Amino acid sequence: EIVMTQSPATLSVSPGERATLSCRASQSVSSNLAWYQQKPGQAPRLLIYGASTRATGIPARFSGSGSGTEFTLTISSLQSEDFAVYYCQQYNNWWTFGQGTKVEIK
């Protein structure tokens, strides 16, 4: 099983600032990496797939990069609605998720 490790566990950011989230795979997943956003009491929502392609309706302030084993999700200027938990998922070999990064208001 491919293990996904996200860092940090919690990220404290002020509105308008940039947030950078990391995700590492235990072996190469090529570009088969997705990011999801989950708000309290809601289901996860697909943000990014193919490591860098925004899903339909996702604002341009969300961007993804990386390939192989190292990936990054960047939120360029945090809005109030962006404070949430973010999960990475590899789908190169079946499906596994990272443990999540909580983005909270500083």
Add this chain to the structure above:
Amino acid sequence: QVQLVQSGAEVKKPGASVKVSCKASGYTFTSYYMHWVRQAPGQGLEWMGIINPSGGSTSYAQKLQGRVTMTRDTSTSTVYMELSSLRSEDTAVYYCAISHNYCSSTSCYPFDPWGQGTLVTVSS
């Protein structure tokens, strides 16, 4: 638009079984694969398995083999997930989610969209 609507919350005793439903609409039911993912309170996401609504074939996470069964009813565009021999560790929110295909030789597919979730509580 594609929509997945799940059944309501359940409370079960240890050793019992639970069956959660996921009704799909807004697309051809047999065109996309359906997954189940669970999330224990305050925890991350765990993939449970996949069903092909077209033929009914399934694949399950090794951890749940023997306890989970996924079925579908094409007449109502509904997928079911049944988990047996429940224990307290199975307390979680259970989600259904779609992927547009299974797996090719080079990759599988991400999940989009997801159902609203069903809370299953296992308690004596």
